[in-house]
Amino acid sequence: MVFSFDVLLSRLQEAKVLKKMRIEDISKKSNVPVGTISKIFAGITTDPKIGTLIAIADALDANIDYLIYGKREINTDTTFSKKECTIIKKYRQLTAEQQGAIENSIDYYIKTNKKDETTENGEDPFVNKVG
Structure with a gap:
């Protein structure tokens, strides 16, 4: 090319x-x-x-x-910003249990679309609820 x-x-x-x-x-x-x-x-x-x-x-x-x-378009899901790459690198340094806790937190915030740190019943979303 x-x-x-x-x-x-x-x-x-x-x-x-x-x-x-x-x-x-x-x-x-x-x-x-x-x-x-x-x-x-x-x-x-x-x-x-x-x-x-x-x-x-x-x-x-x-x-x-x-x-x-011209291999990829700007801002597609396969193109990560510098900040996103940094977060991914940090995530990869965590243990499986810590990664589970992060995934639970992300799922919680996506589901509830809230920015506070507790659920309605007072649970901490940062506690790993996986296995």
Whole structure:
């Protein structure tokens, strides 16, 4: 597959619009200078460094494979944000019992759509109720 800067630029602009972000927002979130991002979005810089592209993709919650190759769409269920990846990595470090407790808590909050820490009968949803 051949890399096309025009396709990359189009996908970056699409992601920027979908996220309703300005160049300044992307710069702040990615720690990439405004001038660098402006030159990329203006098509002045046509060979940006991969680290810069990754930082911009992370800021836009866009999949770098999608931006470069079009392999995935932006924000699909198979594309995780940086924060989601961090949570998954932490989850994998837990014991099976701890993972069960986390799963119970998630199920509870989805079911009740509440943000408090107890059920109506005063039970703690963080207590593992699995086996």
